[in-house]
Amino acid sequence: MSLESRIIEAYERHPFKPGKYEYGTAGFRMKSHLLDSIMFTVGLLACLRSHADNGKASGVMITASHNPIEDNGVKIVNQDGEMLPQEWEKYAIKLANSSNGKELFEAFSEVAKETGNEAILTDKSNPILVYIGKDTRPSSEALSASVIDGIKSLPNAKFFDFGVVTTPQLHWVVWRGNEENVQKTIENYYESTARSFSRLLDPSQKSTSRRQVFVDCANGVGGATMRKLEPHLKLLDITLLNESDLSLLNAGCGAEFVQKSRKFPSNFDKSNGTVISLDGDADRVVISYKKKDGSFGLLDGDKIATLFGKFVAELFTKNKLDCNLGVVQTAYANGASTKYLKSVLNPSNVACVATGVKHLHHKAKDFDVGVYFEANGHGTVTFTREAFKSVQDATQNVSDDSQIRLRSFFDLINPVVGDAICDFLAVEAVLDYYGWDYETWDNELYVDLPSVQTKLKVKDRRVVVTTSDETKVTSPDGFQNKLEKISAAYNKGRSFVRPSGTEDVVRVYAEAETEQEAKSLAQDVLKLVYDDLQGTEQPPTL
Numbered sequence: 001m002s003l004e005s006r007i008i009e010a011y012e013r014h015p016f017k018p019g020k021y022e023y024g025t026a027g028f029r030m031k032s033h034l035l036d037s038i039m040f041t042v043g044l045l046a047c048l049r050s051h052a053d054n055g056k057a058s059g060v061m062i063t064a065s066h067n068p069i070e071d072n073g074v075k076i077v078n079q080d081g082e083m084l085p086q087e088w089e090k091y092a093i094k095l096a097n098s099s100n101g102k103e104l105f106e107a108f109s110e111v112a113k114e115t116g117n118e119a120i121l122t123d124k125s126n127p128i129l130v131y132i133g134k135d136t137r138p139s140s141e142a143l144s145a146s147v148i149d150g151i152k153s154l155p156n157a158k159f160f161d162f163g164v165v166t167t168p169q170l171h172w173v174v175w176r177g178n179e180e181n182v183q184k185t186i187e188n189y190y191e192s193t194a195r196s197f198s199r200l201l202d203p204s205q206k207s208t209s210r211r212q213v214f215v216d217c218a219n220g221v222g223g224a225t226m227r228k229l230e231p232h233l234k235l236l237d238i239t240l241l242n243e244s245d246l247s248l249l250n251a252g253c254g255a256e257f258v259q260k261s262r263k264f265p266s267n268f269d270k271s272n273g274t275v276i277s278l279d280g281d282a283d284r285v286v287i288s289y290k291k292k293d294g295s296f297g298l299l300d301g302d303k304i305a306t307l308f309g310k311f312v313a314e315l316f317t318k319n320k321l322d323c324n325l326g327v328v329q330t331a332y333a334n335g336a337s338t339k340y341l342k343s344v345l346n347p348s349n350v351a352c353v354a355t356g357v358k359h360l361h362h363k364a365k366d367f368d369v370g371v372y373f374e375a376n377g378h379g380t381v382t383f384t385r386e387a388f389k390s391v392q393d394a395t396q397n398v399s400d401d402s403q404i405r406l407r408s409f410f411d412l413i414n415p416v417v418g419d420a421i422c423d424f425l426a427v428e429a430v431l432d433y434y435g436w437d438y439e440t441w442d443n444e445l446y447v448d449l450p451s452v453q454t455k456l457k458v459k460d461r462r463v464v465v466t467t468s469d470e471t472k473v474t475s476p477d478g479f480q481n482k483l484e485k486i487s488a489a490y491n492k493g494r495s496f497v498r499p500s501g502t503e504d505v506v507r508v509y510a511e512a513e514t515e516q517e518a519k520s521l522a523q524d525v526l527k528l529v530y531d532d533l534q535g536t537e538q539p540p541t542l
C-alpha cells in the first residue's frame with residue numbers, strides 16, 4: 001500500500017472535529033473529546049522531528065497539566081529534551097487542521113519537503129523513534145493510542161511507550177537517552193535523581209536523620225511518580241497528600257491553586273508547618289508554610305530562583321569557577337527580588353523577558369548557567385555542555401563537601417525543562433546547607449514588596465502593545481505616561497499592564513511599600529484601563 005493510502009486509511013479512524021486548532025505554549029490543549037484526530041497528526045509530526053535528526057528520539061507527552069479533568073492536551077518534546085522549536089509550531093498547526101486524510105497527506109508531504117525531510121515519503125526514509133508518555137487522566141490512554149496510530153502509519157517508524165510519567169520525566173528520557181545514545185528507563189530517572197539528591201544533601205553520606213516533608217501531588221501524575229521515587233529517598237520522611245483521587249484532580253490543591261488563591265491545599269494540616277505543592281503534571285512547584293505569627297506564607301518561583309542563584313554563585317566562587325551566571329525573570333517578579341539579585345550578581349546578568357516559559361528558557365541559554373523561574377513555580381537551571389564540563393573538572397576531589405555539593409546540584413537539576421520534583425529536592429538540600437527553615441529563607445534574602453495581580457475585560461485587548469519585556473506600554477499613545485504618573489504617587493510604586501496570552505483580559509500588576517498602597521495603586525490602574533481601553537466590565541473592588 002502507498003504511504004498516501006496508509007495515512008488516508010488510518011486517519012479515517014480518527015475523524016476530524018471541525019474547529020481551528022492552535023499550538024501554543026501549552027501545545028494543543030482543550031476538551032479531551034476534541035483531541036483524537038489532533039493526536040494522530042502529532043504522532044506524524046513527532047516522526048518528522050526524529051527523522052530530521054536521523055532517528056534520534058523525539059517525544060510526545062499527553063497531559064493538560066493544571067486544567068480540569070475533562071480537558072487534555074499534547075506537547076511535542078524535541079530531540080534535545082526541550083520544547084518543540086518555535087519555528088515548527090506552524091507545522092503542528094497545519095497538520096492538526098487537516099480535515100480529511102487527503103488533506104493531511106498533502107500537508108504532511110509539504111512539511112516534509114519544506115523541512116528537508118522528503119526522504120520520509122520514500123523507502124529511503126531515515127530511522128524514526130518516538131517516545132510517548134501520558135498522565136493519569138481517564139482520556140489519556142485512548143489519546144495515546146491515537147498518537148501511536150499516527151506513528152504506525154509510517155512503515156519505518158518505531159516508538160516506545162513509557163506509559164504514565166510526569167512531563168519532566170518524559171523530557172528527561174529523551175534528553176539523557178539522546179545524549180548518551182542509549183535508551184533510558186524511568187528507573188534510571190529514579191536512581192539518578194535519588195543519588196544526586198542524597199549527595200547534595202549529605203556529601204559525606206554520614207547523616208542518619210531524615211527531613212520531614214509533606215508533598216501535595218494535586219491528585220495528578222506526580223502522585224504516582226512520588227510513590228515510586230519515595231523508597232529511593234532515604235534521607236526524607238515523606239507524607240504524600242492529594243496523591244491520586246482523580247475526581248479531585250487540581251481541585252483545591254496543587255501549585256496553581258496554592259499560588260493563585262494563597263491558601264493551603266486541602267488535606268494539609270497547618271500544624272505540620274510546610275507543604276510542597278506540585279501541579280497536575282509535576283513541572284511546577286510552590287511551597288506554602290505557616291509563619292510564626294500564624295499567617296500564610298508563600299514561597300514561589302521568585303524565591304526559588306533567588307535561592308538557587310545565591311547558592312550557585314557562592315559555590316562557583318568557593319570552587320574558583322569562572323562561569324557566566326545569569327538569572328531570568330518576568331515583569332511579575334517581585335521588585336524586591338530583582339533588587340536583591342542585582343546586588344549579588346552583575347546587574348547585566350539579571351534579565352527580564354516576556355511572560356511564558358519559552359521566553360525565559362530561551363533567554364537563560366544566553367548565559368553559561370541560567371536560572372529562571374516564573375512566579376507560578378515553573379523553572380529550572382540551564383547550563384551549556386562546556387559549563388557542565390567546567391563543573392566536572394572543578395569538582396574532582398571526592399572528599400571536598402563543597403565540590404560534591406556543586407557537582408550534585410548540577411546532576412540533580414534538569415536543564416531542559418522545569419521538573420517540580422528535582423526543584424523541590426534541590427530546595428530541601430540547599431536550605432539544609434544554609435541551616436535555614438522556610439521562614440528564614442523567606443526573610444533572609446529579601447522581603448517581598450506587597451503586590452496585587454488583577455485583570456479586566458476590555459473591548460479589544462490587542463490594542464495594548466508593550467515593550468518586549470512587557471514592563472511598559474508603547475501603544476495606545478500617552479497611556480504609559482499616565483500609568484507612570486499614577487505609580488509615582490506611591491512609595492516604591494510600580495505597575496504594568498499587558499494583554500494576557502491565555503485569557504481575553506488585560507492583566508494589571510501593582511506593587512508598593514504597603515499592602516494598602518499596592519491595592520490602591522492597582523485600583524487606580526484598573527480605572528485607567530477601564531477609561532482608556534474601553535473596559536467592558538466594572539473593575540473589581542480590591
Ligand SMILES: CC(=O)N[C@H]1[C@@H](OP(=O)(O)O)O[C@H](CO)[C@@H](O)[C@@H]1O
Pocket residue numbers: 025026332355356357374376499500501502503507
Ligand atoms: C500572570 C500569569 O500567571 N501568567 C501566566 C499565564 O499567561 P498570561 O499570558 O498572563 O495569560 O499562563 C501562562 C501559561 O500557563 C503562564 O506561563 C503565565 O505565567
Ligand SMILES: [Mg+2]
Pocket residue numbers: 065066279280281282283284
Ligand atoms: Mg504543568
